Amino acid sequence: MQVSDNFKKRAKIKSVELEYLSKEKIFKIIRxxxxxxxxxxxxxxxxxxxxxxxxxxxxxxxxIIVEFEKGRKNFDNFMNTVFLLEKLFGRDVDILTPESINKHLKSYIMKEAIYEEI
Incomplete structure (x- = not known):
């Protein structure tokens, strides 16, 4: 019974956190x-x-757009970055690299993007 109650509390807390996730909080977590x-x-x-x-x-x-250091962009680093960010934010994260952005959308997305140096 107690496990079920704890699960409900955690689920409730998580959904409240998701409502209040903002771009400022996203960048704070990234930092x-x-x-x-x-x-x-x-x-x-x-x-x-x-x-x-x-x-x-x-x-x-x-x-999210992720830029990798020269020579470090590979499948393992890409997927590990996806898994880490989804774990940190508790939700789906769609990751693009600058090279993978559709050429018709690239200028719009790049103008809208806000960056954090790592």
């Missing part, structure tokens, strides 16, 4: 985990989409 991100070769992270525009909802994913 707190610079060491882990550097381990995966991350050079800088850009936030774009609903969180930048202030249109995010409780269930919104986080749209």
């Amino acid at each position: 707190q985990h610079r060491r882990e991100l550097k381990r995966y070769g991350v050079k800088r992270i850009g936030l774009f989409g609903s969180f930048v525009r202030g249109e995010n909802k409780k269930e919104s994913d986080i749209d």
